[in-house]
Amino acid sequence: MTAAQPGPGLNGTSAPASGVDAEAAIVLVSNGPGELATWVRPLAQRLHGELPLRPREPKAPIDMLLVLVPCPNATGSEAPVARATGLFSRVLPAGRFWWLLLRPRRHGPWPKQGVVVFLGGDQFWTVLLSWRLGYRHLTYAEWVARWPRWNDRIAAMGPQAAGRLAPRWRQRCEVVGDLMADLSESARSEAPLPAGEWVALLPGSKRAKLQVGVPFLLETADRLRARRPGCRFLLPVAPTTNVEELLRYGGPDNPLQRHYGQGAPWSRELAGERWLETPAGTLIRLVEVQPAHSVLSQCALALTTVGANTAELGALAVPMLVLVPTQHLQVMQAWDGWLGLLARLPLLRWLLGVALTAWRMRQRGFLAWPNISAGRLVVPERVGAITPAEIAAEAADWLEHPQRLEGVREDLRSLRGHPGAVAALARLVRELLPAPGAA
Numbered sequence: 024m025t026a027a028q029p030g031p032g033l034n035g036t037s038a039p040a041s042g043v044d045a046e047a048a049i050v051l052v053s054n055g056p057g058e059l060a061t062w063v064r065p066l067a068q069r070l071h072g073e074l075p076l077r078p079r080e081p082k083a084p085i086d087m088l089l090v091l092v093p094c095p096n097a098t099g100s101e102a103p104v105a106r107a108t109g110l111f112s113r114v115l116p117a118g119r120f121w122w123l124l125l126r127p128r129r130h131g132p133w134p135k136q137g138v139v140v141f142l143g144g145d146q147f148w149t150v151l152l153s154w155r156l157g158y159r160h161l162t163y164a165e166w167v168a169r170w171p172r173w174n175d176r177i178a179a180m181g182p183q184a185a186g187r188l189a190p191r192w193r194q195r196c197e198v199v200g201d202l203m204a205d206l207s208e209s210a211r212s213e214a215p216l217p218a219g220e221w222v223a224l225l226p227g228s229k230r231a232k233l234q235v236g237v238p239f240l241l242e243t244a245d246r247l248r249a250r251r252p253g254c255r256f257l258l259p260v261a262p263t264t265n266v267e268e269l270l271r272y273g274g275p276d277n278p279l280q281r282h283y284g285q286g287a288p289w290s291r292e293l294a295g296e297r298w299l300e301t302p303a304g305t306l307i308r309l310v311e312v313q314p315a316h317s318v319l320s321q322c323a324l325a326l327t328t329v330g331a332n333t334a335e336l337g338a339l340a341v342p343m344l345v346l347v348p349t350q351h352l353q354v355m356q357a358w359d360g361w362l363g364l365l366a367r368l369p370l371l372r373w374l375l376g377v378a379l380t381a382w383r384m385r386q387r388g389f390l391a392w393p394n395i396s397a398g399r400l401v402v403p404e405r406v407g408a409i410t411p412a413e414i415a416a417e418a419a420d421w422l423e424h425p426q427r428l429e430g431v432r433e434d435l436r437s438l439r440g441h442p443g444a445v446a447a448l449a450r451l452v453r454e455l456l457p458a459p460g461a462a
């Protein structure tokens with residue numbers, strides 16, 4: 024395909040103009056908030072550090088772009104979050120993916136050569152996109168590479184993914200390691216948290232999780248503070264939500280709030296920082312800097328929902344209690360696949376959603392990423408009609424036994440592998456790019 028003339032940018036604005044079309048493009052493809060934070064952003068930052076790339080260098084010969092693909096687990100806020108990083112010349116929201124395949128010229132200039140990198144979602148979408156653009160194709164395979172025939176290179180997370188390839192495709196594969204292992208390196212901070220026993224609260228990033236997680240964890244914090252008055256709390260604000268939304272989920276606007284605590288929380292400024300205060304007087308530091316790996320890595324314990332946050336905490340070696348309160352099944356329809364889509368249809372939403380979620384809970388296996396990776400219970404998973412009082416008591420017991428917490432930290436460190444996967448993946452991207460002046 025030939026390079027297009029400058030046109031509308033992927034975010035509805037004009038594409039950045041340097042007066043000279045780029046010779047090549049790196050197109051990262053992803054889907055949800057967890058992948059953006061832990062896979063896309065570190066790789067994009069690494070590539071910017073190794074190559075002259077747009078938009079940071081407007082006249083550079085290589086353009087850096089991000090394409091988001093349709094995914095039932097996405098929040099819809101991924102595109103503005105990605106744009107705010109300043110790492111990409113253009114960002115294509117998931118809602119425009121099909122139009123990109125049909126008429127790529129309508130979405131800005133596309134150099135003749137480039138590489139498409141799969142970093143989340145359905146691997147087939149990157150097969151289609153690389154074919155449509157005429158670019159080379161690299162897949163980061165966490166567990167399996169589903170379309171090796173159409174991959175120029177495969178970057179496997181570990182031997183398990185590499186071993187699943189047919190012998191004729193293995194020469195295309197290289198084991199690079201777990202991208203999450205590099206989080207521990209980036210989490211080093213020169214600004215430690217104030218002294219104290221810090222507990223992180225991670226209610227999730229999507230509506231279905233926040234509606235349950237926010238009031239549940241606020242009452243849990245109240246009860247844990249009553250047991251351990253010196254305990255301090257922080258809550259990283261996910262990039263796909265904001266403080267105002269968290270306050271609404273913790274107040275009477277949330278129909279589930281009546282099951283937890285009394286009244287609504289409010290925010291306040293203390294020493295130049297924003298805090299949330301519960302009606303019981305518990306102060307929770309709100310961390311709005313993204314990513315929040317530095318402060319999370321300093322916490323003694325985390326109380327978290329399921330999802331990519333369990334992988335992040337595992338990579339940071341933070342002990343955690345993974346919580347799935349099933350007493351509110353009617354709002355827990357954030358499952359993937361065609362059954363999850365059916366559960367969200369207006370006429371079937373409540374009945375089928377409850378039945379589906381109940382079935383998934385019975386057939387669940389492990390839910391936290393460290394446990395899935397290890398094939399055994401490394402961090403506790405509490406699934407069922409759990410209560411804040413029960414979780415506060417269990418959290419207090421863990422905090423009273425720091426040697427047990429250190430044992431969990433060691434298990435998590437042993438699982439995450441050695442840093443270096445981001446550098447190895449960046450090298451593969453560079454190898455697939457055309458030689459300077461060859462475009």
